[in-house]
Amino acid sequence: MILELDCGNSFIKWRVLAANAGQLLGEGVVDSNLALLEGLGELKGLALTFCRLVSVRTAEETGALTSLLKDTFGVPIVCAAPAREMSGVRNGYEEFERLGLDRWLAMLGGFHLASGACLVLDFGTAVTADFIASDGEHLGGFICPGMPLMRNQLRTHTRKIRYGDLAAEQALESLVPGRATVEAVERGCLLMLRGFVMTQLELARSYWGEDFVVFLTGGDASLVSEVVPRARVVPDLVFVGLAMACPLS
Ligand SMILES: Nc1ncnc2c1ncn2[C@@H]1O[C@H](COP(=O)(O)OP(=O)(O)OP(=O)(O)O)[C@@H](O)[C@H]1O
Ligand SMILES: CC(C)(CO)[C@@H](O)C(=O)NCCC(=O)O
Ligand SMILES: [K+]
Known part of the structure; x- marks a missing residue:
């Protein structure tokens, strides 16, 4: 096993x-x-x-x-260890060892599954976007705070934003303007996340037209999937790449 x-x-x-x-x-x-x-x-x-x-x-x-x-x-x-190149993907960082290994593996997994250009979006503690062209060249990516970081920054740096997890979950049942703090914050942060996603899609289109695959992964992928109906939600994308980078001897 x-x-x-x-x-x-x-x-x-x-x-x-x-x-x-x-x-x-x-x-x-x-x-x-x-x-x-x-x-x-x-x-x-x-x-x-x-x-x-x-x-x-x-x-x-x-x-x-x-x-x-x-x-x-x-x-x-x-x-898994950093690499300049693996499975047809070329790490785009100037210092390749500084690229997060979870990003690298998700890219390997995505490029393998897409066999072509892809945009890999990972929604964890941080949110990341990575662009891989059809020849395997990693064009680079973006890192920004994910839902947990956004809401916790607001909670930590304000005095009057306080609410529990259950209320937070319920607040996301709709995205109309909030009429309570929890709704205003949770919906505001989610709209920021979705706005980020749409910007990444626009950029990918400017590079590749419609000829690319979008992958969504990470614990909060389901929060944005409805704004990218064409996306493939692959919760285990990092594991797909992990098996490629660390095969059984
Ligand atoms: N079963 C689950 N357990 C924990 N978190 C979950 C689960 N399902 C969804 N989530 C959500 O996923 C997010 C965390 O994502 P994920 O586990 O992908 O990343 P992480 O390990 O926290 O951070 P990293 O970005 O470094 O991978 C949290 O916002 C959490 O609410
Ligand atoms: C961005 C995170 C936190 C996402 O999990 C991780 O990939 C990481 O720590 N990366 C190192 C910095 C970078 O990728 O440029
Ligand atoms: K991750």
Whole structure:
């Protein structure tokens, strides 16, 4: 069995696949290393043989997690590493090792699935956009705050914006102008996110006309999917790239 991990800034996404990298045996989203071990502990008949992971965390944090996994399961662990070029995609950063590895893997996955030009949009703690041309050239991308960061900045830097998670969720059932703080903030932030998405689409059209695929991934992808009906929502796009970057030996 293969353990796959996507260690983002807020959450660790994990899944366990059968040894031939086929059947999905378990998956989850957790907010700590301990919660990961707990989640894995609940899987019946767990027998890991290999682990691959991608992390955008510090080397110390990632090292602590890999040590824990080695001590617990005694399996070989492979971490995705930066590359100038892989699977036909050329990293567009001047310093290629500085491009976030989650972005890089989502790009590898997207270009592989599209077999052509694509726009990859990832909605996590941060939101990212990356442009890959039909010849595999990464033209670059954009990074901006995601929903969690936008709302938390408002909560942190104002005195009178306070509300709970349930109210936040309910506020998004409509997008008419808010008549309560929670509605005004949640809808305002979502409209910013959707505005960002439309701008990325315009830019992609200016490069490629209609000849490109849009991928949406990340925990908040569903919040914007209705403004891009043509998009492919691929929640596990980073894992698609991870399998390409870290094949089984
Ligand atoms: N099952 C879930 N567990 C946790 N968050 C979820 C879940 N489903 C959707 N979300 C939403 O996804 C967002 C987090 O996205 P995601 O997990 O892709 O990124 P992250 O790990 O926080 O950050 P990064 O951008 O570094 O990947 C949060 O806004 C959260 O509300
Ligand atoms: C932008 C995030 C936070 C998105 O998860 C991650 O890809 C990251 O930390 N990137 C490093 C900076 C960069 O990609 O330019
Ligand atoms: K991510």
